[in-house]
Amino acid sequence: xxxxxxxxxxxxxxxxxxxxxxxxxxxxxxxxxxxxxxxxxxxxxxxxxxxxxxxxxxxxxxxxxxxxxxxxxxxxxxxxxxxxxxxxxxxxxxxxxxxxxxxxxxxxxxxxxxxxxxxxxxxxxxxxxxxxxxxxxxxxxxxxxxxxxxxxxxxxxxxxxxxxxxxxxxxxxxxxxxxxxxxxxxxxxxxxxxxxxxxxxxxxxxxxxxxxxxxxxxxxxxxxxxxxxxxxxxxxxxxxxxxxxxxxxxxxxxxxxxxxxxxxxxxxxxxxxxxxxxxxxxxxxxxxxxxxxxxxxxxxxxxxxxxxxxxxxxxxxxxxxxxxxxxxxxxxxxxxxxxxxxxxxxxxxxxxxxxxxxxxxxxxxxxxxxxxxxxxxxxxxxxxxxxxxxxxxxxxxxxxxxxxxxxxxxxxxxxxxxxxxxxxxxxxxxxxxxxxxx
Numbered sequence: 001x002x003x004x005x006x007x008x009x010x011x012x013x014x015x016x017x018x019x020x021x022x023x024x025x026x027x028x029x030x031x032x033x034x035x036x037x038x039x040x041x042x043x044x045x046x047x048x049x050x051x052x053x054x055x056x057x058x059x060x061x062x063x064x065x066x067x068x069x070x071x072x073x074x075x076x077x078x079x080x081x082x083x084x085x086x087x088x089x090x091x092x093x094x095x096x097x098x099x100x101x102x103x104x105x106x107x108x109x110x111x112x113x114x115x116x117x118x119x120x121x122x123x124x125x126x127x128x129x130x131x132x133x134x135x136x137x138x139x140x141x142x143x144x145x146x147x148x149x150x151x152x153x154x155x156x157x158x159x160x161x162x163x164x165x166x167x168x169x170x171x172x173x174x175x176x177x178x179x180x181x182x183x184x185x186x187x188x189x190x191x192x193x194x195x196x197x198x199x200x201x202x203x204x205x206x207x208x209x210x211x212x213x214x215x216x217x218x219x220x221x222x223x224x225x226x227x228x229x230x231x232x233x234x235x236x237x238x239x240x241x242x243x244x245x246x247x248x249x250x251x252x253x254x255x256x257x258x259x260x261x262x263x264x265x266x267x268x269x270x271x272x273x274x275x276x277x278x279x280x281x282x283x284x285x286x287x288x289x290x291x292x293x294x295x296x297x298x299x300x301x302x303x304x305x306x307x308x309x310x311x312x313x314x315x316x317x318x319x320x321x322x323x324x325x326x327x328x329x330x331x332x333x334x335x336x337x338x339x340x341x342x343x344x345x346x347x348x349x350x351x352x353x354x355x356x357x358x359x360x361x362x363x364x365x366x367x368x369x370x371x372x373x374x375x376x377x378x379x380x381x382x383x384x385x386x387x388x389x390x391x392x393x394x395x396x397x398x399x400x401x402x403x404x405x406x407x408x409x410x411x412x413x414x415x416x417x418x419x420x421x422x423x424x425x426x427x428x429x430x431x432x433x434x435x436x437x438x
Contacts, residue, residue: 013094020092028155029090031184033216034062034101035109038082043071050078054086054101065093066103074106083109085216087184116215120222123249127224132231132253139236139255141267142204147174148268149198149235151191151208154179158209158240158261165265170272176203182210187220192229199235205268206233208250209240209261221248230254240264390419394426407432 023029036054039061043050048068053061064086071078078084087105092098127133148166152158159177166173178194181187191208198206208230210218220226221241230237230253239254240261251257258264393401394415404410410429418425 012097016092016094016097019097020094023091024089026090026155027153027181031087031104032090033085033087033183033214035083035085035214036062038078038084039080041078041080048072050103052078052080054084063098063100064088064103065100066106070104076108078106085109087216116219116222120215120249123222123224123227124252127227127249127253132227137231141236141238141256143270145173145204145268147176147201147203149176149178149194149201149203149206151178151180151194151198151206152210152261153182156211158211161261162207162265165262166269168273169266169269172272173269176201181220183213183217183220188223188226191220191226195229195233195237199233203235206235206237207240207258207261207264207268208237208254209258209264210242211261212243212246218242218246218248221250223249226250227253238264238267392417392419407434 034054036056039053039055041050041052048071050064050066050068050071052064054064055061066088085107086101086103088101088103091100091102093100131137150159150162152162154177163175166175176198178197180190180194182191195206195208208221210221212218215222218241221239227249230239230250236255238256238258239248239250240258240263241248241250243260256267258267391404393404393410394417395401400417402409404416410416410432412429412431414429416427416429418427
């Protein structure tokens with residue numbers, strides 16, 4: 001027991017009850033026909049029920065129970081070694097957990113097979129004479145169906161095989177299942193109902209079928225009522241019953257016969273995905289080829305254009321204009337360099353001239369100052385007015401008039417400008433005293 005994990009514990013009775021429920025609910029195991037040989041046969045003295053083992057050709061065995069009421073209807077003596085067919089249900093006897101067949105009918109193998117084969121051949125000849133098998137009556141299977149109706153058991157491999165194959169070939173086709181019985185009593189009626197249901201719905205194609213089995217297991221597809229329903233159906237029908245070796249009346253009447261459910265799906269559903277992939281591959285190849293051709297043409301075009309441009313007048317004009325631009329740029333650069341040299345020489349000459357002029361001005365100024373000093377030393381009034389340089393009258397508008405050389409040149413109220421050696425003085429005349437200097 002795994003540690004740390006709590007697990008639910010069941011009783012033996014619960015397990016047996018669960019298994020019995022599963023077996024009783026499985027449609028395939030109800031009203032099933034099994035063939036084999038009787039061994040270990042016995043019959044209860046009080047109840048009258050029969051118990052024996054059904055042994056297969058390979059030695060495998062299964063327990064069989066047949067209740068008294070059914071034993072009494074067998075019509076022949078059951079004994080060890082007798083080869084028989086059993087019609088019954090697979091179940092489990094809960095008290096002992098015994099797996100068994102609850103037999104409903106029993107018939108000798110020779111009798112059942114002989115009767116069924118004779119009935120099969122008689123019906124086949126009858127329907128063939130009526131024209132139900134004629135090729136000109138066959139309807140063409142649609143090449144591009146949108147909806148397909150499938151009449152078969154909802155369990156088993158048939159529906160799985162059809163769906164898998166159809167979706168692989170064309171996932172856009174809609175598949176609709178009409179679940180029905182495919183063997184045993186009443187199976188043919190449910191198949192007919194499925195055909196009529198899809199014929200009224202207006203699907204594109206109908207598929208009927210089941211897996212392989214004995215002639216008894218396939219007998220529903222050999223019944224006359226089903227054959228006539230197939231022939232009367234307006235919708236094309238594909239029959240897929242049993243395997244390659246099996247041929248049923250339904251196969252002959254149907255518009256198309258498929259050996260297996262996979263073959264039925266292939267007949268009814270076109271392989272669109274293969275076509276799509278083939279188209280996509282062709283498209284890629286075309287694109288690659290076109291791209292290669294375009295690249296080659298483009299290379300030729302560029303080569304021709306390049307050669308044309310080298311020889312064209314426009315190209316030559318462009319070349320001459322480019323050369324002219326280069327010459328103009330070089331001249332501009334040379335002129336700029338020349339101008340820069342002349343400008344530098346001009347600036348140098350101007351600075352030298354200004355320096356010479358400044359030196360000359362300073363020299364002249366110095367000489368003027370020396371002469372001025374000499375003249376100041378010769379001024380006759382210097383001893384009388386120490387430091388005075390100049391006296392002048394001012395007019396009413398402030399203009400400077402002539403120099404004053406005598407008191408007679410001025411009168412009270414006049415404005416005077418006195419120029420000294422270190423500045424000027426504005427003065428107004430209030431009084432004049434005429435006196436002689438001693």
